[in-house]
Amino acid sequence: MSTVDMSIELSELLKLQTIQQNLSVPQLVERVLQRSEGTLTSTGAVRVETGKYTGRSPEDKFIVEEEATKHLIDWGKVNKPFSAEKFDSLYKKVLAYLKEKDELFVFNGYAGADVKYTLPIRVINEYAWHNLFAHQLFIRPTDNNETSQSAEFTIVSAPNFKADPVVDGTNSETFIIISFERKVILIGGTEYAGEMKKSIFSVMNFLLPQQDILSMHCSANVGNEGDVALFFGLSGTGKTTLSADANRRLIGDDEHGWSNSGVFNVEGGCYAKCINLSEEKEPQIFNSIRFGAVLENVTIDYDTRLADYDDNSLTENTRAAYPLQAMDNIVDPSVAGHPTAIVFLTADAFGVLPPISRLTKEQAMYHFLSGYTSKLAGTERGVTSPEATFSTCFGAPFLPLPATTYAEMLGKKIDEHNVSVYLVNTGWTGGEYGVGERMKLRYTRAMVQAALEGELDSAETVKDSIFGLEIPIHVPGVPDEVLQPAKAWADGAEYEVKAKELASKFKENFKKFSNVPSIIKDAGGPLT
Numbered sequence: 001m002s003t004v005d006m007s008i009e010l011s012e013l014l015k016l017q018t019i020q021q022n023l024s025v026p027q028l029v030e031r032v033l034q035r036s037e038g039t040l041t042s043t044g045a046v047r048v049e050t051g052k053y054t055g056r057s058p059e060d061k062f063i064v065e066e067e068a069t070k071h072l073i074d075w076g077k078v079n080k081p082f083s084a085e086k087f088d089s090l091y092k093k094v095l096a097y098l099k100e101k102d103e104l105f106v107f108n109g110y111a112g113a114d115v116k117y118t119l120p121i122r123v124i125n126e127y128a129w130h131n132l133f134a135h136q137l138f139i140r141p142t143d144n145n146e147t148s149q150s151a152e153f154t155i156v157s158a159p160n161f162k163a164d165p166v167v168d169g170t171n172s173e174t175f176i177i178i179s180f181e182r183k184v185i186l187i188g189g190t191e192y193a194g195e196m197k198k199s200i201f202s203v204m205n206f207l208l209p210q211q212d213i214l215s216m217h218c219s220a221n222v223g224n225e226g227d228v229a230l231f232f233g234l235s236g237t238g239k240t241t242l243s244a245d246a247n248r249r250l251i252g253d254d255e256h257g258w259s260n261s262g263v264f265n266v267e268g269g270c271y272a273k274c275i276n277l278s279e280e281k282e283p284q285i286f287n288s289i290r291f292g293a294v295l296e297n298v299t300i301d302y303d304t305r306l307a308d309y310d311d312n313s314l315t316e317n318t319r320a321a322y323p324l325q326a327m328d329n330i331v332d333p334s335v336a337g338h339p340t341a342i343v344f345l346t347a348d349a350f351g352v353l354p355p356i357s358r359l360t361k362e363q364a365m366y367h368f369l370s371g372y373t374s375k376l377a378g379t380e381r382g383v384t385s386p387e388a389t390f391s392t393c394f395g396a397p398f399l400p401l402p403a404t405t406y407a408e409m410l411g412k413k414i415d416e417h418n419v420s421v422y423l424v425n426t427g428w429t430g431g432e433y434g435v436g437e438r439m440k441l442r443y444t445r446a447m448v449q450a451a452l453e454g455e456l457d458s459a460e461t462v463k464d465s466i467f468g469l470e471i472p473i474h475v476p477g478v479p480d481e482v483l484q485p486a487k488a489w490a491d492g493a494e495y496e497v498k499a500k501e502l503a504s505k506f507k508e509n510f511k512k513f514s515n516v517p518s519i520i521k522d523a524g525g526p527l528t
Helices: 005-014 027-035 084-099 129-136 144-148 194-211 238-241 282-286 361-370 405-415 441-450 492-511 518-524
Strands: 020-022 044-049 063-065 080-082 102-109 117-123 154-158 175-181 185-186 214-221 228-232 249-252 253-259 262-265 269-273 294-296 317-322 338-347 356-359 372-375 388-390 422-426 460-462 470-472
Touching: 020 084, 027 044, 027 084, 044 129, 080 084, 080 185, 084 175, 102 194, 117 129, 117 194, 117 388, 129 194, 129 269, 129 294, 129 492, 144 294, 154 194, 175 338, 185 194, 185 441, 194 214, 194 405, 214 238, 214 405, 228 238, 228 262, 238 249, 238 338, 238 441, 249 253, 249 262, 249 405, 249 441, 262 372, 269 282, 282 317, 338 361, 338 372, 338 405, 338 441, 356 361, 361 405, 361 422, 361 492, 361 518, 372 492, 422 441, 492 518
Parallel strands: 020 102, 044 294, 063 080, 063 175, 117 154, 154 185, 228 338, 338 422
Antiparallel strands: 102 117, 175 185, 214 228, 214 249, 214 253, 253 262, 269 317, 294 317, 356 422, 356 470, 372 388, 460 470
16 A cells, blocks of 8 residues: 555545544533543543553554655664554554544644744544544644644544554554654554654654754743743653743743744643642642543542542543643743753652752763653553653653754753753652652752752752762752752661662663763763
8 A cells, every 4th residue: 555545545534524623622522521431520621531551652652664764763672663564554444444433533733833843733533532632732723724734744543443463563452653754643552642642742853853953852931031941851750840830931841842043832732640639739730620621540529520639540640631721821822032941850769869969061961861760650551660760861762863863952052052950859868769758849849949040050069979960058948958868868878879779770871872972971970
């Protein structure tokens, strides 16, 4: 089956009477309820369950090996090749499956808030709630004329279509396959809506660097003086929480591009983790979960329809999807100037990294390439407790190009714009996971605020003997003993053992960067 034939097949699908195109939020909510796909909560949000897959399925993600792109992709464990023939065969099966459905839902919108770099996209869904998710997460057209614009990339999502690994060439019944030549993302066998969001991010991570734009897995906000801050980190490290600051305007919570003119959001919404969410601790997120929002795998009281954000019986990876416009203090459109500060977030399950440290340019490059954190329960299938992991550039699962492409671009921009960089541990303190406790959010907020306001640029520091990190001796609003991990542990000897264990993991991981200058390799500290 050729590319041309598949294009005709897709066009025929879009002409069917069953297509519901660009429905409004109220119309989509009505469809969700009529089709018994979800339940309305007390705040008007749509509550849904995603079945057995409550997180991403990285082992089931592929990129089609095609002549135009095969020499650019960083093939390996993350970017697994898929044959063009197998893709076309599976694509045809999925389209045939969707043609038999009573209703299909189509959203036409965009990725990329900077009009110079916008990517028109189309999302075709089997579920109404998936289309509502797409409507809230991507950038919406401002008028009806825009919806007729041809999409440059199309998501075809059929969660109830199960692949046959033997016949179709997949690893399981689930598949997330990107074809850059056909400009199609094919998703099946999973109801987890985050696969759509992250697939478009992967596409942007391929396209933007080729336009000299750094694509980044980070949140971003801006202060009253126009000072822009970036927050890098994997799922669950606090990007959404920390960037949703009442004293700063939000640019975006997860995906951004950094061009020669500044930063822009890739998306039009937020996809916030909401386990243990409370109005007191995170009022902006809490109050955004209202009519039109989508709540994934959050339990509710079916009499009162009140959400129980503390209940993790379905997953730790409970999520809320809502448009940026649900929040009060946002930048609209989501475009701003060059960053003055960058924060690398890590949830250290070993409990040995300091809660905040100031990085040199070389240390920044070391920790960006390392991308250390702990995978938290539920964000991926099979992860039931925190696991130490290294995800290059804090976004390896979504980076089709070699990691050094992104790292070199970041290093260049840090130099060009004289950006201050900090490493912040939002993970454990006083002991490893299961022994210590999670860093208090109010302490982290105080440290981040001090960093963004420039209070730590010239603050007195003490050097960590294992990781070589410069730790501030004092931060307003934070007990001094909390700032130095060794003092937070009851047993100093146990701390040293655990710290050296983590340092050895850093050292082992960094061996894969054979072509990195020694000044960056040595920046990890004496024992890394």
